[in-house]
Ligand code: NAP
């Protein structure tokens with residue numbers, strides 16, 4: 619009989635990649651979509667059209683009753699909890715809701731599994747994050763954060779995710795559940811939401827190339843991230859769930875790049891060389907050939923506190939899971955810009 623997987627956050631970036639992977643592996647895939655979206659709703663229909671092989675389940679991460687019903691009816695072999703308020707900047711604006719969904723929501727899913735009497739049979743994956751490390755100098759190992767590094771979250775999102783991480787570990791220890799975390803560093807791609815910096819850049823580059831936009835406004839240009847491709851990371855999630863012994867793993871590339879480097883490579887894909895001029899909020903990214911300002915700073919995108927640098931060490935995942943990323947940093951930028959050039963060109 620086919621294994622059954624339930625994915626929360628099915629309509630998000632990772633949800634789509636993971637659903638496709640599990641479907642290709644022969645799983646029966648169920649996807650949780652927010653409760654108020656009726657089947658006639660465009661968002662529901664869009665998700666269903668994109669993933670016709672997924673059986674959509676209406677539920678909210680805040681609704682324990684709906685989640686418990688879903689567990690009782692589906693009896694999944696594997697649950698992947700990907701749903702969250704996942705935008706770090708937004709979490710400063712709505713910290714309460716972020717704590718409820720991104721933090722306590724994890725407990726709701728775990729409790730739903732337990733209330734349905736499935737804690738000995740259903741495996742649980744929690745989408746933990748490198749944001750839990752915080753990127754401060756004192757806890758940053760030279761080769762990158764590992765499973766042993768200490769945490770110091772710098773946003774309401776990071777704090778909520780830390781609760782999710784510990785409650786998952788707690789259920790593993792308390793009830794003997796196969797409950798694990800993937801501690802994933804940034805992963806991007808053609809499904810990335812436009813509110814995240816990489817997609818904001820790749821969409822803007824495409825729109826500027828096609829004459830639909832004049833300029834790209836960004837916030838903190840000094841931040842550095844360990845960016846991989848989301849398609850590679852969902853393979854890692856699945857591998858974490860196939861281990862004999864439940865444990866937590868870091869998935870990362872082991873490289874870190876600045877927002878400036880991402881911009882430079884992305885514009886280069888459309889034949890534009892960027893030259894940086896000025897400093898601080900007056901910094902601009904200029905088209906070397908024409909002298910036109912294409913990038914400028916808008917302090918509205920600054921955050922009350924920043925994670926300056928993220929770098930992960932994936933050694934353990936590579937050794938124990940045999941996990942290996944396929945897409946490197948230039949490949950990621952290229953893939954995103956090429957996708958957005960096609961997508962923008964197809965729009966009126
Ligand atoms: P995403 O694109 O923001 O997707 C999150 C999904 O959660 C969305 O589909 C959203 O639904 C859903 N959601 C939000 N609130 C909900 C609620 N109350 N009830 C039910 N569903 C709700 O995030 P992602 O990039 O795919 O990331 C997946 C997970 O991995 C997230 O938990 C994220 O925090 C974590 N993570 C991501 C990265 C990364 O670099 N992408 C790295 C580490 C960890 P709507 O579609 O209706 O808005």
Ligand code: GDD
Nearest residue numbers: 704706747748749803804813814815816836837838841919
């Ligand atoms: N979003 C955004 N928009 N970020 C900007 C901008 C901008 O205009 N300008 C500069 N940045 C900087 C942010 O301040 C941050 O330092 C960096 O770009 C990356 O921002 P995001 O792409 O929003 O991602 P994130 O690193 O904050 O969070 C993502 O990765 C985490 C894993 O480390 C999200 O996917 C989280 O859900 C995930 O846990």
